[in-house]
Amino acid sequence: MKVIFHINELSKWSSVLANVTNLLEAGRGDVISVEVLANGDAVKGYTDTGFGIIMHELVEEGVRLSSCEHAMKNHDLNKEDLFPFVKIVPAGVLRLVECQTAGYAYIKA
Secondary structure, rough: OOEEEOOOOHHHHHHHHHHHHHHHOOOOOOOEEEHHHHOHHHHHHHOOOOHHHHHHHHHHHOEEEEEEEEHHHHOOOOOHHHHOOOOOEHHHHHHHHHHOOOOOOOOOO
């Protein structure tokens, strides 16, 4: 299974990270690809050291963490401000369309 989690509110990071962890644990062997796409003010979560360890662990498990470049500009963030394992996509909405077209299940945080 392929899943994309979409988060656009900074306050929802704890819930999203818990849901991704739960999916990986429950879906062992069935999960092919998991991505978390942040846009809106949620991109600031990729600078929060309180989330850094769990995010790094999820990346080690194969989860892709993506940040919308447009949202980053709107919140005065540069690539250097984010954790180094975060991938930047030109437009979050385009990435969501690409994933849904490729058969990803969509989960809105």
